[in-house]
Amino acid sequence: MSVSVGDVREAAGRITGYARRTPVLEVSSGLVLKLEGLQHSGSFKARGGFNRALAAGELVEAGVIAASGGNHGLAVAYVARTLGVRAEIFVPEVSSPVKVAGLRALGAHVTQTGSIYAEAYEASAKRAAKTGALVIHAYDQAEVIAGQGTVGLEVLEQTGGVDTILVAVGGGGLVAGITAAVDGRAHVVAVEPERIPTLNRALEAGGPVRVEVSGVGADALGASQIGAIAYDITAAAGVQSVLVSDDAIVEARQEMWRSYRIAAEHAGAAAFAALRSGVYTPAPGERVAVVVCGANTDPATLV
Numbered sequence: 456m457s458v459s460v461g462d463v464r465e466a467a468g469r470i471t472g473y474a475r476r477t478p479v480l481e482v483s484s485g486l487v488l489k490l491e492g493l494q495h496s497g498s499f500k501a502r503g504g505f506n507r508a509l510a511a512g513e514l515v516e517a518g519v520i521a522a523s524g525g526n527h528g529l530a531v532a533y534v535a536r537t538l539g540v541r542a543e544i545f546v547p548e549v550s551s552p553v554k555v556a557g558l559r560a561l562g563a564h565v566t567q568t569g570s571i572y573a574e575a576y577e578a579s580a581k582r583a584a585k586t587g588a589l590v591i592h593a594y595d596q597a598e599v600i601a602g603q604g605t606v607g608l609e610v611l612e613q614t615g616g617v618d619t620i621l622v623a624v625g626g627g628g629l630v631a632g633i634t635a636a637v638d639g640r641a642h643v644v645a646v647e648p649e650r651i652p653t654l655n656r657a658l659e660a661g662g663p664v665r666v667e668v669s670g671v672g673a674d675a676l677g678a679s680q681i682g683a684i685a686y687d688i689t690a691a692a693g694v695q696s697v698l699v700s701d702d703a704i705v706e707a708r709q710e711m712w713r714s715y716r717i718a719a720e721h722a723g724a725a726a727f728a729a730l731r732s733g734v735y736t737p738a739p740g741e742r743v744a745v746v747v748c749g750a751n752t753d754p755a756t757l758v
Contacts, residue, residue: 466604466605476531477609478613480715489613491749498529504530520543520582535561553753566707572678594626603633616640618747623677625651636739644697650668651668653670653681654689655696672725708723
């Protein structure tokens with residue numbers, strides 16, 4: 456199964472009025488930041504959640520169910536509250552207390568289980584089989600990927616076009632959606648922590664493989680394997696993969712706060728870290744957009 460630019464455009468129409476059209480900020484000549492931390496629930500994830508739920512039509516009494524490192528769960532909980540249905544969210548034990556508190560504040564039933572996302576997902580799948588709730592996958596569903604891809608459409612529309620889009624990767628839903636959305640009109644660079652290289656290892660191996668999950672981005676970029684759909688889309692498009700260190704992510708996050716007063720979580724700063732650390736160096740005159748994908752963080756840790 457794949458996702459086309461037409462699917463992304465359909466998703467954009469479907470979620471209009473539900474998801475926000477987030478702003479872009481030009482921070483220097485040729486460099487813009489797409490501020491998805493200003494999206495409902497604090498990350499891009501609400502886009503895919505709304506598209507999946509709305510595309511499904513009438514939802515059953517059991518509502519929706521999801522497994523998440525935190526951001527996807529917050530988005531699904533927000534979607535459920537907006538649509539007036541029940542949400543059940545499974546998160547790993549490493550999830551940020553800020554995100555868990557946010558889930559409960561949105562009215563979701565929360566179960567913390569397992570040390571990594573994959574274990575929380577397994578528990579959620581068993582529960583979904585019993586309840587019949589609509590599963591909204593964090594990254595490996597076509598409707599979710601198409602919804603996330605609306606970020607890419609907006610970047611092109613709001614900037615008049617860029618040469619390159621840098622985007623952080625966990626399970627791959629966002630990078631796959633953006634790749635489908637730009638449809639060759641921009642170069643996509645996938646940025647991952649060195650300690651969670653799901654797409655990078657998959658591209659080397661010729662298919663999805665499991666990796667160890669650790670480091671500062673583990674709560675939001677903690678998928679142990681790239682999604683099958685995301686792998687197919689990114690591999691076919693020749694998406695470039697780069698890796699950044701945890702130190703580079705921490706420093707980029709602090710720099711975003713100092714210079715631009717943007718409060719990003721570690722995962723949200725990963726793509727910017729590729730630029731700041733020199734892992735990705737634009738050519739002279741290259742126009743670059745960086746997706747700042749999430750802001751669900753404790754503000755006390757920014758300084």
